Amino acid sequence: VGSGLIMQALGSGKGTVSSRITQHFELKHLSSGDLLRDNMLRGTETGVLAKAFIDQGKLIPDDVMTRLALHELKNLAQYSWLFDDFPRTLPQAEALDKAYQIDTVINLNVPFEVIKQRLTARWIPPASGRVYNMEFDPPQTVGIDDVTGEPLIQREDDRPQTVIKRLKAYEAQTKPIWPQVYSFLQTKVPQTNQKASVTP
Numbered sequence: 521v522g523s524g525l526i527m528q529a530l531g532s533g534k535g536t537v538s539s540r541i542t543q544h545f546e547l548k549h550l551s552s553g554d555l556l557r558d559n560m561l562r563g564t565e566t567g568v569l570a571k572a573f574i575d576q577g578k579l580i581p582d583d584v585m586t587r588l589a590l591h592e593l594k595n596l597a598q599y600s601w602l603f604d605d606f607p608r609t610l611p612q613a614e615a616l617d618k619a620y621q622i623d624t625v626i627n628l629n630v631p632f633e634v635i636k637q638r639l640t641a642r643w644i645p646p647a648s649g650r651v652y653n654m655e656f657d658p659p660q661t662v663g664i665d666d667v668t669g670e671p672l673i674q675r676e677d678d679r680p681q682t683v684i685k686r687l688k689a690y691e692a693q694t695k696p697i698w699p700q701v702y703s704f705l706q707t708k709v710p711q712t713n714q715k716a717s718v719t720p
Contacts, residue, residue, distance in 0.1 A: 524624035577685030
């Protein structure tokens with residue numbers, strides 16, 4: 521793998537899968553979510569703008585995400601990398617395609633209902649950002665962080681109404697990108713002779 525993308529909606533498990541892939545293949549891992557959170561935490565112009573959209577349950581505009589992503593990739597010129605959750609739209613994909621050669625695309629096919637259940641069960645202590653899932657990884661005491669004892673909160677983008685809005689927005693925004701992805705895959709995956717591959 522030289523450069524790769526891993527795609528699917530928020531909460532699909534991209535982060536977990538990405539960490540395993542990047543460790544195994546010694547790749548640099550980039551996450552659009554981590555980049556956005558870092559910028560929001562630092563109060564950058566991009567971060568303030570992004571927070572306004574996220575709080576409304578909307579996705580980040582193309583020009584903002586593309587600028588942020590391509591800026592980060594410039595720092596990884598000498599590395600192989602896996603980008604988690606970028607691109608999401610056709611303009612983002614076209615901008616990335618012009619700047620970099622992509623070798624691999626991974627799509628995690630997780631039903632939206634499963635994602636909704638996962639996200640709305642997530643709670644965190646604000647200081648550390650450790651994630652508790654109330655269904656399969658709850659804290660020892662309900663509502664309290666195991667390590668620091670501070671109260672847990674639910675992030676704005678994990679609340680049920682926001683999750684539903686974001687999933688619908690994600691589906692509408694990413695749908696146009698898939699013909700280009702399939703076209704890309706046809707140039708990478710060798711044609712297979714179906715008859716020859718069948719064993720008696």
